[in-house]
Amino acid sequence: MTAELLSITLPTDGLAGCFIDGAWHTPAATLAVENPSRRDIITEVGRAGATEVDLAVAAARRALPAWRALPASERGALLAELARRLTENHEEVARLLAAETGNAIRTQSRGETAGAAGVLRYFGGVAVEQKGEVLPFGPDLFSYSTREPIGVVGSIIPWNSPLQLGCGKISMALATGNTLVLKPAEDAPLAILRLTELAADLFPPGVFNVVTGVGEEAGAALAAHPGVDKLSFTGSSEVGHAVARQAAERLAHTTLELGGKSPCIVFPDACTDDRVATTAQGIVNAMRFARQGQSCTAGSRLFVHRDVWDKVMAAVVESADAMIVGDALDERSDIGAIINAERYGEVRAYVAEAEAGGATLLTGAVPAAVDEIDAYQPVPTVITDVDNSWRISREEVFGPVMVAIPWEGEADVIAMANDTHYGLAAFVFSQDVDTVMRVSAALEAGWIWVNDGGGQIPGMSYGGIKQSGLGREYSIEGALDAYTSRKSVTMRLRR
Numbered sequence: 001m002t003a004e005l006l007s008i009t010l011p012t013d014g015l016a017g018c019f020i021d022g023a024w025h026t027p028a029a030t031l032a033v034e035n036p037s038r039r040d041i042i043t044e045v046g047r048a049g050a051t052e053v054d055l056a057v058a059a060a061r062r063a064l065p066a067w068r069a070l071p072a073s074e075r076g077a078l079l080a081e082l083a084r085r086l087t088e089n090h091e092e093v094a095r096l097l098a099a100e101t102g103n104a105i106r107t108q109s110r111g112e113t114a115g116a117a118g119v120l121r122y123f124g125g126v127a128v129e130q131k132g133e134v135l136p137f138g139p140d141l142f143s144y145s146t147r148e149p150i151g152v153v154g155s156i157i158p159w160n161s162p163l164q165l166g167c168g169k170i171s172m173a174l175a176t177g178n179t180l181v182l183k184p185a186e187d188a189p190l191a192i193l194r195l196t197e198l199a200a201d202l203f204p205p206g207v208f209n210v211v212t213g214v215g216e217e218a219g220a221a222l223a224a225h226p227g228v229d230k231l232s233f234t235g236s237s238e239v240g241h242a243v244a245r246q247a248a249e250r251l252a253h254t255t256l257e258l259g260g261k262s263p264c265i266v267f268p269d270a271c272t273d274d275r276v277a278t279t280a281q282g283i284v285n286a287m288r289f290a291r292q293g294q295s296c297t298a299g300s301r302l303f304v305h306r307d308v309w310d311k312v313m314a315a316v317v318e319s320a321d322a323m324i325v326g327d328a329l330d331e332r333s334d335i336g337a338i339i340n341a342e343r344y345g346e347v348r349a350y351v352a353e354a355e356a357g358g359a360t361l362l363t364g365a366v367p368a369a370v371d372e373i374d375a376y377q378p379v380p381t382v383i384t385d386v387d388n389s390w391r392i393s394r395e396e397v398f399g400p401v402m403v404a405i406p407w408e409g410e411a412d413v414i415a416m417a418n419d420t421h422y423g424l425a426a427f428v429f430s431q432d433v434d435t436v437m438r439v440s441a442a443l444e445a446g447w448i449w450v451n452d453g454g455g456q457i458p459g460m461s462y463g464g465i466k467q468s469g470l471g472r473e474y475s476i477e478g479a480l481d482a483y484t485s486r487k488s489v490t491m492r493l494r495r
């Protein structure tokens, strides 16, 4: 199918796949980018390997002295200008994003594009907050500290919200005076490549480099590169461990934003007759059904108090069933498509295994086999009669599949919620402030949403505990901790 029929505008220069030292660079190999809503190839882009990664890291190293010396306000102004350019091209970029990710244009991709511009704008403004401290060392002594950029940053991002995550990585690295080599995910590089086109004449050559390629090639080369001083990785826990091992070899700084299996706890007082529909909608939002459940923060383990179980589950099923699954570029679609055949097959296998184990599907079904479908479109699925110890309750399905478990005692439900190796997000539904604060304090997670299942805003320090990650990003405080190191200077004053 042609780009015209898809009504998307492809990147032009960006199809080279690699932007190095201020110029486009075409590797010998290419990578096909598939539209998961239609199962056809949108286009091919350059496929970087170790050679391109070497060139990009060398360019970033050369650009570092001048970039870090630039006043923070000037670095911030360039990020703000990139936000302006992205906003100017909002619809074009959002359509590209929907086509490559399968994330529905109306419910997801437009919002992600606006959010990505928002994060660039935020860091454009707060770049000047790279402040140091003065230490009361004693009489005749003066001691101060500065926040120094770490150096060359290598950032690796996944496909599920590539533009938002990419703009976060660009913003944090460049605002703090580091230079960057960014590796987008092989499944969804196009919106990032279009953004790179918009940025091509903006930053000095070598400050912002992009290498598109597969994980085992470009990703592994970047993670292992001795010239990369800091790695910022967002993706699966499994690959995160491998990246952290590479970083440990040379003591490179590391930030890891990994997977999750977030609990969603519903108290009876959030389910009065006048409130139950709102709570159910919040649960559906938390589950990220509209993003096919392909969100690290998906509230995919639902714990509902037994007293309100029947009415809550009926309302959740009604809300989930009302969602329209369709082509990501169709304005009517609430839900688009799972990213690729492999992921679709994994989601299918999880649901099939649970059903075979005796679980009940309150709504949804085991998805059809990959060779029987024209699109990787899933159906929102709510599964009960499972235990918190089942594989489907413990592992990240990364599909629109929620397990629901009834509870009676607060201590029991908190124990179940925390009985996981993940600790990214949690959701609590209650109208009682004491309950909310008590439960929030007890939950082991980096981020807790109360009475809804929304997203995060720039300025909120975001990240997980346990196997969900290391470090915080998305705020100036997080960026200063993750992308700078403190230098202290102590002076004896003239006596």
Ligand code: NAD
Residues within 6 Å of the ligand: 156, 157, 158, 159, 160, 161, 183, 184, 185, 186, 213, 214, 215, 216, 218, 219, 220, 221, 223, 234, 235, 236, 237, 239, 240, 242, 243, 257, 258, 259, 260, 295, 296, 297, 396, 398, 424, 464, 468, 469
């Ligand atoms: P993934 O780990 O398979 O891939 C992520 C990135 O790592 C891709 O760019 C990939 O090419 C690269 N990669 C793969 N193998 C590599 C290797 N050996 N060395 C270096 N790089 C390698 O993850 P995914 O399937 O793209 O994304 C889904 C995962 O990301 C889920 O687990 C989700 O929870 C997580 N995620 C986390 C956050 C967060 O903020 N915590 C946000 C979004 C997604």
